[in-house]
Amino acid sequence: MNSLPHAALDPDTGWLILAVFSLIWVALGAHLGRRTAGLExxxxxxxxxxxxxxxxxxxxxxxxxxxxMAAPQLALQMGVWGMLGYSLGAVGLLLFAxxxxxxxxxxxxxxxxxxxxxxxxxxxxxxVFLVISLVYGFGWLVSMxxxxxxxxxxxxxxxxxxxxxxxxxxxxxxxxxxxxRAVIGTDFLQTLIILVGVVALAxxxxxxxxxxxxxxxxxxxxxxxLNLLFPAALMFLFNNLLFGIGEIFHSNVWWSRAFAFxxxxxxxxxxxxxxxxxxxxxxxxxxxxxxPALHINVPSADMVGPLVAxxxxxxxxxxxxxxxxxxxxxxxxxxxxxxxxxxxxxxxxKGHLRPQASETELAGAARWVILGLGLLAxxxxxxxITTLAQLLYFMGAFVASTIWPxxxxxxWRNVNPAGAALAMLAGTVAGLAGYFLIGFYVAALISAxxxxxxxxxxxxxRPGEFDWALLSPARETHR
Amino acid sequence: MTxxxxxxxxxxxxxxxxxxxxxxVLVIFWIRDWLRGELW
Numbered sequence: 347m348n349s350l351p352h353a354a355l356d357p358d359t360g361w362l363i364l365a366v367f368s369l370i371w372v373a374l375g376a377h378l379g380r381r382t383a384g385l386e387x388x389x390x391x392x393x394x395x396x397x398x399x400x401x402x403x404x405x406x407x408x409x410x411x412x413x414x415m416a417a418p419q420l421a422l423q424m425g426v427w428g429m430l431g432y433s434l435g436a437v438g439l440l441l442f443a444x445x446x447x448x449x450x451x452x453x454x455x456x457x458x459x460x461x462x463x464x465x466x467x468x469x470x471x472x473x474v475f476l477v478i479s480l481v482y483g484f485g486w487l488v489s490m491x492x493x494x495x496x497x498x499x500x501x502x503x504x505x506x507x508x509x510x511x512x513x514x515x516x517x518x519x520x521x522x523x524x525x526x527r528a529v530i531g532t533d534f535l536q537t538l539i540i541l542v543g544v545v546a547l548a549x550x551x552x553x554x555x556x557x558x559x560x561x562x563x564x565x566x567x568x569x570x571x572l573n574l575l576f577p578a579a580l581m582f583l584f585n586n587l588l589f590g591i592g593e594i595f596h597s598n599v600w601w602s603r604a605f606a607f608x609x610x611x612x613x614x615x616x617x618x619x620x621x622x623x624x625x626x627x628x629x630x631x632x633x634x635x636x637x638p639a640l641h642i643n644v645p646s647a648d649m650v651g652p653l654v655a656x657x658x659x660x661x662x663x664x665x666x667x668x669x670x671x672x673x674x675x676x677x678x679x680x681x682x683x684x685x686x687x688x689x690x691x692x693x694x695x696k697g698h699l700r701p702q703a704s705e706t707e708l709a710g711a712a713r714w715v716i717l718g719l720g721l722l723a724x725x726x727x728x729x730x731i732t733t734l735a736q737l738l739y740f741m742g743a744f745v746a747s748t749i750w751p752x753x754x755x756x757x758w759r760n761v762n763p764a765g766a767a768l769a770m771l772a773g774t775v776a777g778l779a780g781y782f783l784i785g786f787y788v789a790a791l792i793s794a795x796x797x798x799x800x801x802x803x804x805x806x807x808r809p810g811e812f813d814w815a816l817l818s819p820a821r822e823t824h825r
Numbered sequence: 826m827t828x829x830x831x832x833x834x835x836x837x838x839x840x841x842x843x844x845x846x847x848x849x850v851l852v853i854f855w856i857r858d859w860l861r862g863e864l865w
Contacts, residue, residue, distance in 0.1 A: 391865065392865065394863075394865055395865065396858040396861075396863040396864050396865065397854055397857075397858055397863075398851060398854035398855040398857070398858045398859075398864065399855075399858070399864060399865070401851065401854060402851055405847075426828050426833070426836075433840075527865070534851070534855070537848075537851065538848050538851065538852075541844060541847050541848045542848060544844065545841060545844050545845045548837070548841045548844075549841065552837070552838075552841070557830050557833055557834040557837070558830055560833075561830040561833055562830075565827070569827065572827045572828050572833075573826065573827055574826045574827070574828055575826050608863065622843075622844075622847045622850075625839070625840030625841070625843045625844050626840075626844055628836065628837060628840040629837070629840050629841050629844045632837045
C-alpha cells in the first residue's frame with residue numbers, strides 16, 4: 347500500500363477526526379430519519395425537497411472524493427486540459443435540468459430510472475440497462491471506498507483496510523437509519539465543508555507558491571502540462587464530457603433526486619448546481635501544478651492532492667484535506683448506497699423476485715439491501731485493484747451507451763425499443779474495446795457514438811409510436 | 826501552444842473566487858426555503 351514516507355498526521359489525530367465526524371454524520375442521519383414514515387418517505391424523502399437542499403445535494407454528490415483526489419491526479423497527467431476536462435463534468439448536470447423537469451412531469455409517482463426504461467422500452471432494454479447501471483453503481487461505490495482507504499492511509503498512516511472499513515461503515519449506518527432524508531440533510535453540511543476546505547487550500551497554494559513560480563517550474567520540467575494542444579488531453583476532454591452526461595442521464599442517483607424534488611425545483615436545482623460545480627475541479631486540481639515548484643516526489647498519481655496539501659501546510663493542511671475528503675466521500679457514498687439499493691429493491695427484488703411484495707416487506711428489505719451493498723463494496727475494496735481514475739474511466743464505456751436511449755426516450759415518441767436495447771449493448775461492447783485497444787480516454791466517446799448511430803438508424807428504419815401516459819400508470823404506485 | 830501565466834492566473838483565480846461565493850449563496854437559499862416552509 348502506498349503511504350507518505352512521513353504521514354502528515356499522526357494516527358491518533360486521524361482517529362480523532364474520524365471519530366468526531368463519524369459521530370456527527372450518524373447522529374444527524376438518525377435525527378433526520380426519525381421523521382421518516384413509510385417506504386416512499388424512506389426512498390424519496392416525501393418528494394418535497396426544496397431548492398437549497400436540492401442544489402446542495404446535487405453538488406455534493408457530483409463533487410465526490412474524485413474531485414479532491416482524481417482532479418489533481420488528472421491535472422498532473424493531463425495538465426490544464428485535465429482540469430478543464432474534469433470541470434466539463436458539469437455539463438451533465440446542466441443538460442439534466444430539462445430532463446429532471448420532464449421526468450417529474452411524465453412520472454410523478456416514479457421511483458427509479460429502471461421504472462422508466464421498463465415502461466418506455468420493455469423488459470429486454472430494462473435488463474440491459476440494469477446490468478449497466480448496477481455495474482456502474484458498484485464501480486463507483488468501490489472507487490469511493492478505495493479513495494477513503496487511500497486518503498486515510500496517506501494522511502495518517504492508518505492501514506488502508508481499516509480506514510476504508512470505517513468510512514464505509516459510517517455511511518452505511520446513517521443511510522440505513524435515515525434513508526434519502528438523511529442523505530440529503532447531511533449533504534447540505536458536507537457541501538459547505540467541501541467548498542470552504544477546497545477554497546482554503548487553493549488560496550494557500552496561490553499565496554504559498556504563486557502563479558509565476560508555478561508556471562516557470564512546470565514549463566521547465568513538465569511543459570506538456572501547459573500545452574493547449576496536448577492530443578491525449580483533448581481526447582480526454584471530450585471523453586469526460588460524454589462520461590459525465592452518460593453517468594448523470596442513466597444513474598438512479600440523479601433520477602431519484604428528480605423524483606424527490608418538490609415540483610418546480612428539479613430544473614433550477616440541476617442548473618444552479620451545474621454552474622456552481624463547474625469551477626470546483628479547477629480549484630481542486632490546479633494544486634497539482636505546484637508539484638514541480640515544490641519538488642515533490644509523487645509515488646502514486648492519485649495521492650498528489652494530499653501530498654501537495656501536506657507539503658504546503660503541514661499538519662493543518664492534512665487536517666483540512668482529511669475533513670474535506672471525508673465529507674466528499676460520505677456525500678457520494680450515501681447517495682450511491684441509497685440510489686443503488688432503490689434500484690435493487692424496485693427493479694430486482696420486486697421487479698424480478700417478489701412482484702407481490704407488500705410495502706412492509708419492501709421497507710424491511712430496503713434496509714437489508716443497503717447493508718448487503720455496503721458489505722459487497724467492502725469486499726471489493728479490500729484489494730486495491732486499480733487507481734481511482736482508471737476505474738472511473740473504465741465505467742465510461744458503460745454509461746455513455748445510455749445517453750441516447752435515455753434522452754431520446756424522454757422526448758421522442760418514435761424511438762425504436764429494440765434499437766434502444768441494442769444501442770446500450772453494442773455501445774458498451776465497442777467502448778470497452780476502445781478502452782483496451784486504444785486507451786481510457788476514448789471509451790466513452792466510442793460508446794456514445796455507436797449507441798447514437800444505432801438509436802438513430804433503428805428509429806429511422808422502424809419508428810415506434812409510444813403513448814406517454816404509459817409512464818404513469820396507477821399500478822406504479824405500488825408502495 | 827502554451828498557456829501564459831496570465832491566462833492561468835485568470836482561469837484559476839476566477840474559479841477560486843466563484844467557488845468562494847457558493848457557500849454564501851447556498852446559505853441564503855436555505856434561509857429563504859426555511860422561511861417559506863419549503864425546506865423539505
